[in-house]
Each structure stands twice: as structure tokens, then as C-alpha cells.
Amino acid sequence: MSERIIEFRDALREAMSQEMRRDPRVFLLGEEVAEYDGAYKVSRGMLEEFGPRRIIDTPISESGFAGLAIGAAMLGLRPIVEFMSWSFSLVAADPILNNAPKMLYMSGGQFGCPIVIRGNDGAGGQLGSTHSWCVEGMFSNVPGLKMAIPAFPDDAKGMLATAIRDDDPVFFLESERLLAMKGHVPEGDYYVPFGKAVVRRPGTDVTLVSFGRPVHFCLDAAEELAKEGISCEVIDGRTIRPLDIDTIVKSVKKTNGCVVVDQSWSFGSPGSEVAAQVHAHCFDDLDNHVMRVHSADVPSPYAANLEQEYLPNARRIAEAVRSALYVA
Amino acid sequence: MSSVTDPAPPATTGGRPLAERTSATPKQLQEWLRQMLLIREFEIRTMQAYQDKKIGGFCHIYIGQEAVAVGCTAAVQHADPIITAYRDHGHALARGMDPKYCMAEMFGRIGGCAKGKGGSMHMFDKPNNLFGGHGIVGAQTPLGTGLAFAKKYQDEVIEGGVNKHVTLCFLGDGALNQGGFYEAMNLASLFDIPVIFVVENNGYSMGTSIERGTSMSHRIIAKGEGCGLAGYEIEGMDVITVYEEMKKVADIARAESRPAMVDLRTYRFKGHSMSDPRKYRTRDEEEQWESGDPITRLRDAMIGGGLIDEEGFKDLNKAQKIAVREAITWAENSPEPDASELYTDVYVEKFGPYIGTSMPQIVTDAEGSR
Numbered sequence: 001m002s003e004r005i006i007e008f009r010d011a012l013r014e015a016m017s018q019e020m021r022r023d024p025r026v027f028l029l030g031e032e033v034a035e036y037d038g039a040y041k042v043s044r045g046m047l048e049e050f051g052p053r054r055i056i057d058t059p060i061s062e063s064g065f066a067g068l069a070i071g072a073a074m075l076g077l078r079p080i081v082e083f084m085s086w087s088f089s090l091v092a093a094d095p096i097l098n099n100a101p102k103m104l105y106m107s108g109g110q111f112g113c114p115i116v117i118r119g120n121d122g123a124g125g126q127l128g129s130t131h132s133w134c135v136e137g138m139f140s141n142v143p144g145l146k147m148a149i150p151a152f153p154d155d156a157k158g159m160l161a162t163a164i165r166d167d168d169p170v171f172f173l174e175s176e177r178l179l180a181m182k183g184h185v186p187e188g189d190y191y192v193p194f195g196k197a198v199v200r201r202p203g204t205d206v207t208l209v210s211f212g213r214p215v216h217f218c219l220d221a222a223e224e225l226a227k228e229g230i231s232c233e234v235i236d237g238r239t240i241r242p243l244d245i246d247t248i249v250k251s252v253k254k255t256n257g258c259v260v261v262d263q264s265w266s267f268g269s270p271g272s273e274v275a276a277q278v279h280a281h282c283f284d285d286l287d288n289h290v291m292r293v294h295s296a297d298v299p300s301p302y303a304a305n306l307e308q309e310y311l312p313n314a315r316r317i318a319e320a321v322r323s324a325l326y327v328a
Numbered sequence: 329m330s331s332v333t334d335p336a337p338p339a340t341t342g343g344r345p346l347a348e349r350t351s352a353t354p355k356q357l358q359e360w361l362r363q364m365l366l367i368r369e370f371e372i373r374t375m376q377a378y379q380d381k382k383i384g385g386f387c388h389i390y391i392g393q394e395a396v397a398v399g400c401t402a403a404v405q406h407a408d409p410i411i412t413a414y415r416d417h418g419h420a421l422a423r424g425m426d427p428k429y430c431m432a433e434m435f436g437r438i439g440g441c442a443k444g445k446g447g448s449m450h451m452f453d454k455p456n457n458l459f460g461g462h463g464i465v466g467a468q469t470p471l472g473t474g475l476a477f478a479k480k481y482q483d484e485v486i487e488g489g490v491n492k493h494v495t496l497c498f499l500g501d502g503a504l505n506q507g508g509f510y511e512a513m514n515l516a517s518l519f520d521i522p523v524i525f526v527v528e529n530n531g532y533s534m535g536t537s538i539e540r541g542t543s544m545s546h547r548i549i550a551k552g553e554g555c556g557l558a559g560y561e562i563e564g565m566d567v568i569t570v571y572e573e574m575k576k577v578a579d580i581a582r583a584e585s586r587p588a589m590v591d592l593r594t595y596r597f598k599g600h601s602m603s604d605p606r607k608y609r610t611r612d613e614e615e616q617w618e619s620g621d622p623i624t625r626l627r628d629a630m631i632g633g634g635l636i637d638e639e640g641f642k643d644l645n646k647a648q649k650i651a652v653r654e655a656i657t658w659a660e661n662s663p664e665p666d667a668s669e670l671y672t673d674v675y676v677e678k679f680g681p682y683i684g685t686s687m688p689q690i691v692t693d694a695e696g697s698r
Contacts, residue, residue: 024486053485059518064470064511071474074459075409077481094467094508107452108442108688109673111459144674167676195679242679
């Protein structure tokens with residue numbers, strides 16, 4: 001059977017379009033999503049198929065349209081909000097953090113918020129600090145939301161479709177640097193369940209755990225380390241909330257080593273959470289403490305070389321692995 | 329149009345006979361009087377319970393503004409969504425919430441409308457289409473725009489018909505200075521969303537008078553007009569005026585599917601919250617407004633119109649006192665939430681420590697009585 005190869009951005013669009021055909025309550029709104037075909041062409045052609053009542057161009061007004069979508073979700077619609085960048089979500093902090101994830105709780109179960117908020121997350125495009133946010137560190141702190149970070153085109157489709165069908169609010173973090181990535185994506189209905197990590201590369205010496213784009217940095221590092229005779233098992237966590245700690249623990253109990261790679265800052269982050277949980281579950285199995293590789297603890301720089309050094313790149317990961325394994 | 333800090337018109341200037349002033353039936357008038365008396369009594373007892381430490385947190389009293397919630401709610405249909413800020417007990421009761429769920433919520437009991445998880449500022453009533461109770465100033469304005477958007481979407485995109493609904497989004501004059509409100513008005517106008525932003529203009533955001541905190545305070549509807557919203561200034565201490573004027577506003581918004589902004593001039597007789605000594609305003613000013621008490625005005629108008637007598641009024645008031653007393657007893661007898669409730673209603677889905685969600689008694693009771 002021949003594989004169907006499409007881009008990451010096409011996979012995202014396919015998930016949205018299929019769910020919109022299935023469910024009239026689903027609609028997409030955001031800046032430039034309709035007539036402009038999306039700032040990154042994720043929603044290309046959707047206006048033609050679904051019309052302006054369901055593919056809705058908004059003004060630059062994140063707090064307003066995010067709040068509008070949350071209100072609509074309270075009444076049972078299933079909005080998809082596109083933030084051109086998660087960096088812009090900061091001006092919508094109150095609706096997305098105070099309303100969406102807390103509505104079910106504060107109303108004692110009366111009003112849920114089945115919304116998907118999606119957009120570009122992370123540095124890598126030389127955009128400087130204000131446009132390069134990795135929000136997973138800040139936002140994953142909040143109970144009531146789910147957080148999904150796909151690293152491959154098939155997951156982009158399957159996880160976004162799952163997000164749209166989910167009854168809870170989902171923060172869906174995409175990397176602009178991955179949108180042109182090509183891969184096999186199943187046609188038709190395709191759903192990837194949340195809370196199920198996947199082993200991207202089996203190995204025996206150390207477990208690398210990551211989410212989103214840095215999964216690729218881990219795979220690059222693993223390739224390089226294999227030449228040195230070091231065998232890395234690379235786990236793609238896929239979702240941060242829920243976190244599939246079981247798959248991670250199973251791997252660490254086998255390898256007896258763990259390096260967590262997270263593109264958000266180190267202080268109070270998914271990386272620190274995973275490290276803490278691994279320490280708790282695998283205390284007697286670890287040959288060394290869990291090592292962590294994050295974006296450098298500084299604002300994201302503009303200069304190309306500084307930005308590359310800032311990211312949790314393959315070189316820094318390889319260094320951490322050697323250190324974890326006491327390889328000089 | 330009088331300025332906000334001018335005294336309210338005295339109670340006796342109803343002027344024209346009732347039948348000329350309103351299309352409301354005697355039964356409707358009686359119901360409004362009952363609701364205002366219920367809210368008044370409920371709030372008096374709420375203050376007592378707060379002082380007795382049966383209620384915690386922040387607590388904002390609605391006394392003085394009863395004509396607003398009652399008149400506005402009467403001017404729309406039950407299926408029309410309502411959303412408001414944190415001074416929300418009056419809206420909940422006017423919308424039809426049984427006072428027992430409202431009181432139990434403040435007592436932190438499982439029988440509360442939100443199982444005791446929301447408190448005074450977060451009253452939700454799904455069977456009565458009340459979408460909160462929101463604690464952050466202005467936060468409810470984009471949400472209210474979304475409720476109206478959703479109703480229109482359901483009517484037109486899903487059902488294929490025309491918009492049949494209008495949403496009331498209440499806010500205080502303090503919310504006039506929050507950015508989200510302007511974003512909400514702009515979006516509502518751009519997208520032809522039938523939401524009415526009802527500013528309960530009581531002249532003060534906490535201790536800051538509207539003149540000190542809001543530009544164009546003498547004509548706040550200019551802010552809505554800047555976004556293309558129809559603006560209305562309505563005297564808010566007389567429930568008949570509120571009803572008659574709001575009905576026109578709501579009918580237009582519904583028929584034309586357009587947003588509107590209403591400046592409803594009112595006054596809170598008590599402080600901003602229970603801890604407010606009210607040093608920022610004079611006793612003289614308070615007394616002038618109190619002389620225009622909305623309950624007294626409707627009572628006098630109804631007595632003048634022969635719709636009720638002193639005895640009937642006393643009986644009606646007594647019935648509300650009994651209803652509130654029963655609500656308090658019910659709330660006191662409602663158990664505290666089980667510790668397991670800490671982990672319910674966080675997510676719909678069950679995973680990890682989260683054990684799913686279930687509807688509170690306010691919903692299951694309504695379903696059972698259907």
C-alpha cells in the first residue's frame with residue numbers, strides 16, 4: 001500500500017476540515033484564517049468550503065475573540081481558536097487561563113468548555129524574545145486544561161482531531177519550524193489518543209524524553225551518539241496534560257538513565273515536572289540523577305548563532321547524555 | 329437626563345396612572361414586587377450570615393439596584409442568556425434561581441448552585457440560562473458576546489433560520505475601563521452579535537467615583553457609539569421604567585441582530601463589599617438616593633393604582649422573609665462537599681486523580697421536576 005505523504009500543515013487542516021464536516025458546531029476563528037488563507041497557510045481553502053460563518057476572520061483582538069469563543073463553548077459550540085502565535089496569547093491570559101480551564105469547576109459541573117486553542121509555539125525563526133514564547137512552561141501549570149504538542153505530521157492530524165472531539169479545553173502547540181515537514185498521514189478518520197507517549201527510537205543505555213519539535217533534536221542527538229556506541233531510547237510524550245508517566249517509567253527502569261529535553265525554560269517547567277516524577281518512580285533504578293536540557297534561561301535572542309545556542313539543540317543533548325552516563 | 333450623582337427622583341413622582349406608564353399586567357407588577365422584596369430580604373440575611381462568618385470570601389450586596397436585575401430580566405425571554413459580574417445574587421434570584429441554592433453556595437455546601445466551589449461571586453444556573461457570576465472585572469463581556477454569538481450561530485448556521493435570541497451582559501461602571509470590554513464591543517459590532525451590554529452604573533467602582541476613573545463619565549454610551557453600538561440612557565431606580573425601556577432595546581437588538589449599550593443609572597445602598605466603610609461618599613448623597621428606593625416606588629405606584637394595599641404588601645413581604653428563612657435552613661442542613669469533590673469537575677474526562685464531572689442539585693432537581 002502506497003504511503004500518502006503530506007505536510008504537517010496539511011495534516012492540521014485535514015483534521016479541522018474532517019471534524020467540521022462531521023459536526024456543524026465546530027468553527028474556526030482567528031487572525032487571517034479566512035481570506036488570507038492563514039498566516040502560515042494552515043487553513044488554506046477552508047473559507048471556500050465552509051464559508052465565512054464558520055471560518056471567521058477576526059481583528060487583532062486576542063482577548064476579545066478568545067473570550068468570545070469561550071462563551072460560545074459554554075453554550076455547546078466547539079470553537080477552534082487560532083493564535084497566529086502563542087506569544088500573542090499573553091494578552092488573552094484572563095480568558096484562556098481564568099475562564100476556559102476553570103469554568104467546569106467554578107460552575108460545579110454545569111458549564112464545560114470544549115474549545116481548542118492552537119497556534120505556533122517556540123523559538124527558531126529569529127523572531128526575538130516577544131515572538132518566541134514556549135508557553136508550555138507557564139500554561140501547563142494550570143489544572144483544567146489539556147496540552148498537546150505534536151512532533152510529526154500523522155500526530156498533527158490525529159491529535160488535533162482528538163482535541164476537537166475532546167470535551168475539555170485543549171491547548172494545542174504547533175511549531176512553525178515543523179509546518180513544512182512531510183510525512184505519511186492516514187486518510188479518513190484518524191485519532192491519536194491523549195496521554196499515550198510513543199517510543200520514537202528504541203535504545204538501551206538512556207531514555208530521552210521530549211515533547212514537540214525538540215523530539216527531533218533528540219533523534220539527531222541519538223543518531224550522533226550511536227556512532228559513539230551509546231544507545232538512546234527516545235520517547236515522544238505527545239501530551240503534557242495528561243502526562244503519560246507510565247511509558248517513561250517503563251523505559252527508565254530498562255535503561256537506568258534519563259535526560260529530559262524541553263524547549264521551555266527550566267524553572268517550573270514540564271521538564272522539571274517529568275524529572276521530579278521520574279525521580280519519585282525510579283529512585284532505585286537510576287544510575288545518575290535525571291539530567292535536563294532546556295532553552296537557555298534567558299530571553300530568546302535574535303542573532304542566528306545565539307538562537308541556535310539558546311535552543312535545546314542536539315549538541316547540548318548529547319553532552320547531557322554523556323554526562324548522565326559518566327562518559328568523559 | 330440627570331447626572332449620576334444627582335438624587336434619584338422622589339418616590340411620589342410616578343405622575344401618570346400605572347396603566348398609562350406600563351404595558352405590564354397586574355400579575356407581572358406583583359411578581360416584580362415579589363422579586364425585589366425577595367432580593368432585599370435575601371441580601372439583608374446574607375449580610376447577617378457574613379457577619380456571623382457563615383459566608384466567607386468576598387461578598388457584594390445588591391441592595392438598591394433591585395429594579396435593574398428584575399426589570400431587565402423581565403424584558404427578555406427565559407431562553408435568552410444572561411451573564412453578569414460578581415454582584416450577582418440579584419440576577420440569580422431574578423432569573424429564577426431558588427434562593428436555597430444561592431445561599432448554600434455562599435455557605436460552601438454541596439447543595440450550592442456550584443456545589444460550593446464558586447462562592448458569592450460565581451452564581452451559575454443552567455436550567456435558568458444564567459452563565460455566571462464572574463469575579464474578574466469585565467471578564468464577562470467577551471464571554472457574553474460569545475453566548476450571543478453561539479445563540480445566533482445555533483439559530484442561523486445550525487438550524488438554518490434567523491436569529492431569535494438576545495443576550496444580556498451586565499457589567500458595572502468599573503468595567504468601562506477594562507480593555508476586554510472594548511474588544512467585546514468591537515467584535516459584537518463587526519459580527520452583528522445581538523448582545524446588550526447593560527452597565528449598572530452605580531457611580532462607583534469600589535471607592536473610585538466614576539468621575540475619577542472614567543473619561544466621558546457624563547455620557548458613557550459614547551464609548552459604545554465609538555464601536556457603532558446603539559446607546560441608551562435609562563433611569564434605573566424604577567422597575568417599570570427599566571422594563572419598558574429595556575424591552576424596546578431588547579426587541580430592537582433581537583430583530584436587527586445588533587449589539588447595544590445601556591447606561592442604567594442606579595445606586596448601591598451598601599458598600600462595594602462587606603468590608604467597605606464607604607468613606608468616599610457622603611451620608612447626604614446616600615440618603616438622597618435611598619429616598620428613591622425602587623421597592624418603595626413600585627409599592628406606592630401599585631397602591632396608587634389599586635393593585636395592592638398595605639396589608640397585601642405586608643403579606644407579600646412576610647412571604648419573602650419566610651422563603652429566605654427556609655433557604656437558610658436548607659443551606660445549613662446541606663452537607664459540606666465531600667473531600668473527593670476537590671477532584672471532580674476539573675475535567676470532563678476521568679484520568680489521573682480526576683474523577684470526572686456530575687451535575688449539581690440545581691440541575692438534577694430541575695430535570696426531576698420536568
